[in-house]
Amino acid sequence: DQQVKQNSPSLSVQEGRISILNCDYTNSMFDYFLWYKKYPAEGPTFLISISSIKDKNEDGRFTVFLNKSAKHLSLHIVPSQPGDSAVYFCAATGGSNYKLTFGKGTLLTVNP
Amino acid sequence: KAGVTQTPRYLIKTRGQQVTLSCSPISGHRSVSWYQQTPGQGLQFLFEYFSETQRNKGNFPGRFSGRQFSNSRSEMNVSTLELGDSALYLCASRHQGGTEAFFGQGTRLTVV
Numbered sequence: 001d002q003q004v005k006q007n008s009p010s011l012s013v014q015e016g017r018i019s020i021l022n023c024d025y026t027n028s029m030f031d032y033f034l035w036y037k038k039y040p041a042e043g044p045t046f047l048i049s050i051s052s053i054k055d056k057n058e059d060g061r062f063t064v065f066l067n068k069s070a071k072h073l074s075l076h077i078v079p080s081q082p083g084d085s086a087v088y089f090c091a092a093t094g095g096s097n098y099k100l101t102f103g104k105g106t107l108l109t110v111n112p
Numbered sequence: 113k114a115g116v117t118q119t120p121r122y123l124i125k126t127r128g129q130q131v132t133l134s135c136s137p138i139s140g141h142r143s144v145s146w147y148q149q150t151p152g153q154g155l156q157f158l159f160e161y162f163s164e165t166q167r168n169k170g171n172f173p174g175r176f177s178g179r180q181f182s183n184s185r186s187e188m189n190v191s192t193l194e195l196g197d198s199a200l201y202l203c204a205s206r207h208q209g210g211t212e213a214f215f216g217q218g219t220r221l222t223v224v
Binding site for chain 2: 089098
């Protein structure tokens with residue numbers, strides 16, 4: 001049972017445009033959400049997070065939106081750069097359990 | 113500040129052998145978690161240690177075990193290796209009270 005789903009395995013955008021990566025979750029106990037970026041053969045790098053008490057969090061070019069009623073979150077990257085090309089993972093955690101549950105990832109390709 | 117360090121980076125073992133992987137967390141981080149990444153299953157939680165105690169365990173067989181030392185360094189052991197144990201094993205550390213986990217570069221284990 002996949003509790004965190006990233007339904008788009010891949011996404012391709014042009015440099016300078018917006019990249020929107022989506023994530024859905026099913027577990028109502030999740031109250032904290034994180035996005036990680038991963039290059040091949042490296043560990044995930046933390047990008048941005050959001051608590052369930054917020055609906056938006058911004059950090060530079062990265063903004064995460066959370067829609068609790070829809071159990072949906074999205075990561076917006078504006079403007080997209082070729083160096084952003086990587087696999088992006090959505091992760092969730094909840095309660096006193098600090099275990100991260102990850103989606104399967106979305107491969108973002110930013111074309112020059 | 114040094115990041116999470118995992119050793120070795122690459123390992124080749126024969127089926128039936130056992131293996132020990134090592135993780136040094138970010139200085140001051142007392143929580144260490146382990147994850148397995150495979151192409152089919154994505155990133156899956158193995159276990160978490162805090163102050164030398166296992167706090168959470170994922171859905172993996174007993175062949176997978178770990179421990180944490182008083183200096184917060186952690187080791188993960190896999191006994192009786194199977195071909196399906198071939199994966200990227202990732203260690204993450206977290207500051208007490210923090211939710212963001214910071215990952216090491218991983219150990220690529222190949223079982224032949």
